[in-house]
Amino acid sequence: MQRRVKVILLCLAVVAIVAGIAVVGGKTWLAHGHVDVVTKPWTGTSITGDQKVADFEYLRTVLKENFPYFAVKKRDLGIDWLVRSEEFEADLRATPDNASYFLELKRIVSLIQNAHTEVCTPDDVAYLASFYPGASPWGQVFGNVDVGNWNDYWQRVLPKTSRTSLPVLFQYVDGAYVAESSSGGAPLPSEIPLGSVLTAVDGMPVNDYVRSLGDTMSLARDHDRNLSILPQLYLYDDQGKQHTVDLVAPDGVSIAVVLKGVDPTTAHRQYEPNVTTTILDDGNVAYLGIRSLTHEAVARDRDTIQSFLKENRTAKALIVDIRGNGGGDDAYWKQNVVAPLLLTPMTAVMTTGLPSGAYSAPFIRSKLGIDWFRRQTAEQLTSLEWFKPDLYTGVTSFLRQPLTVSPEDSVSFEGRVFLLVDDAVYSSAESFAVWAKATGWATLVGTRTGGDGIGFDPLVVALPNSGIVVRFPADMGINPDGSVNEESQTVPDVVVRQTVANERMRLELVVSDSTDVDVAHWLLGDAVLKKAIELAKQ
Numbered sequence: 001m002q003r004r005v006k007v008i009l010l011c012l013a014v015v016a017i018v019a020g021i022a023v024v025g026g027k028t029w030l031a032h033g034h035v036d037v038v039t040k041p042w043t044g045t046s047i048t049g050d051q052k053v054a055d056f057e058y059l060r061t062v063l064k065e066n067f068p069y070f071a072v073k074k075r076d077l078g079i080d081w082l083v084r085s086e087e088f089e090a091d092l093r094a095t096p097d098n099a100s101y102f103l104e105l106k107r108i109v110s111l112i113q114n115a116h117t118e119v120c121t122p123d124d125v126a127y128l129a130s131f132y133p134g135a136s137p138w139g140q141v142f143g144n145v146d147v148g149n150w151n152d153y154w155q156r157v158l159p160k161t162s163r164t165s166l167p168v169l170f171q172y173v174d175g176a177y178v179a180e181s182s183s184g185g186a187p188l189p190s191e192i193p194l195g196s197v198l199t200a201v202d203g204m205p206v207n208d209y210v211r212s213l214g215d216t217m218s219l220a221r222d223h224d225r226n227l228s229i230l231p232q233l234y235l236y237d238d239q240g241k242q243h244t245v246d247l248v249a250p251d252g253v254s255i256a257v258v259l260k261g262v263d264p265t266t267a268h269r270q271y272e273p274n275v276t277t278t279i280l281d282d283g284n285v286a287y288l289g290i291r292s293l294t295h296e297a298v299a300r301d302r303d304t305i306q307s308f309l310k311e312n313r314t315a316k317a318l319i320v321d322i323r324g325n326g327g328g329d330d331a332y333w334k335q336n337v338v339a340p341l342l343l344t345p346m347t348a349v350m351t352t353g354l355p356s357g358a359y360s361a362p363f364i365r366s367k368l369g370i371d372w373f374r375r376q377t378a379e380q381l382t383s384l385e386w387f388k389p390d391l392y393t394g395v396t397s398f399l400r401q402p403l404t405v406s407p408e409d410s411v412s413f414e415g416r417v418f419l420l421v422d423d424a425v426y427s428s429a430e431s432f433a434v435w436a437k438a439t440g441w442a443t444l445v446g447t448r449t450g451g452d453g454i455g456f457d458p459l460v461v462a463l464p465n466s467g468i469v470v471r472f473p474a475d476m477g478i479n480p481d482g483s484v485n486e487e488s489q490t491v492p493d494v495v496v497r498q499t500v501a502n503e504r505m506r507l508e509l510v511v512s513d514s515t516d517v518d519v520a521h522w523l524l525g526d527a528v529l530k531k532a533i534e535l536a537k538q
Contacts, residue, residue, distance in 0.1 A: 033362030035140040038464045042149040049093040051465035052101050056092055056108075059470060060085055062461050065357030068476040069114055071393035072487045076221070077228075081112050099157050102468060107215050109470060114486065115218035115426060115450075116458045117472040122155035125469050128460070131295070137363040141460045141469065150467020166243055166259040170198050170233040172423070173503045175225055177206055177233050179247065180507060191257050193249040194511065195504035200246035201235065220423050220450055231324070231424035231450070237261050250504055275301050277308045278519045280319075285536050286312035287519050287529075288337070289321040293328030293428050298335065305336045306409065313411040317536035319529065321420040323446060327427025327453065337432075338441065339408035341417065347404040348438035352455050353395030353476035360459055360474040367456040368399065375399050386482035395476050403435055417442040418532040421492055426450035433490045438480050444492035445532045451489035453477060496531045 064082060073079040088108050095101040106119040129142035141147060167189050170177035177198040182188050201209040210219065211228050219228040235243055242260045249255055274297055276289035288308065320337060354364055354375060365372045375397040378389045419442040421433050430453020436442040454477025462469050477485035506525025513521040523529060
């Protein structure tokens, strides 16, 4: 009898050990699945035409199987990138040297028109590599010896940029590009009146000029006017060259100005704090402006924000202004802004579409963890009223995940929250907007956002014959109403547009503000902020 018990106990122990190994192995498989990095060693020789084409064919295959937005771009912008393969291959084969090949590939990838999809420069690779541990899928790419050797090579041979910015920044406002400041916030050149509207660049109408930039950068969209736009327009050119810009001054007079580039490394830069705080409406409204959600700023800005929220916890309303914020790290808005203001946890269910490509699988598994096994097919979700499968070409499975933020160091704020947004709100700033609207945590005020904020970090792939690293998203964020976030973005609860007249008034008030951060001083010229204060009084 005792022998039988010992045998049973031994068998149970073996089962427990095997199960434990399986669990550990499963977690390792989820977090650190193998990425097939196919980059060949750097040999010091020129990349041949056949190798350039083979690089592109490999990239095209990876993107076709793993990038979810080709159908979206065709539907929204009329872009069919995949059908232009022969044209792109001919362009790459014709490049005379390695450096021109790198730059041509960068141009071709830019034509996809997704701001998270790009050829990474050597500096980009070094920066991104610092964020990912070696065992993660990202770390396997960045830590690959051959990829590293190629990146060192590209750092040596790529031409140091000779591009300079002309000394003027144009802000897109209500269908027009308004002259606001010079490089780094410095004053405009004397020949350009503040608030002038750009009408043409070197004789090309401004909207045509902006559209022509689509092969070098990702453009935003003015849905109301069906225009490709840039929320902020800088004009760039090689050193020594110049542009003629046609403008309409605030007094209605048309002028033409010839501008030469300014070396961005020597141009005057005006300090612009990442966090701006003030009290408005006789102490009833607290204002918190945030320019960026960068990873580095999460810890740096925490105490500043926490102190401000504590000091103003009895305000009737809080306005959080993220206009112009291109994103960074979701942890910024979760930890620094939302958690201290909550009294109880709040949750929004975020839906993501996922491709079936083999290359993206280890990256997706590492981000989803055990939720990898909770993916659902379109057939399993068709009963949901908002689900629109015809929009989701490019993905084959879906995951609905609760995104919960819980109170932490709560300041016991009980007032209303307003979130100001515009067309430059993107990436993690967009995820903030989506979550805030879906949960009802805040009332969104402003204009349609920039999108692509639901999901996780873009993937990276290194090409076989050049080690060039390309970054792209493999997840399709789906809005609570079933629309694709990259395509439809987020429409605020209260739509308010800044007019050109409003903007000119705001600019004049900003110029007369000796601190340049006194929000109350230029409030009269900010239609969106004025509307939020009006709503706060109701």
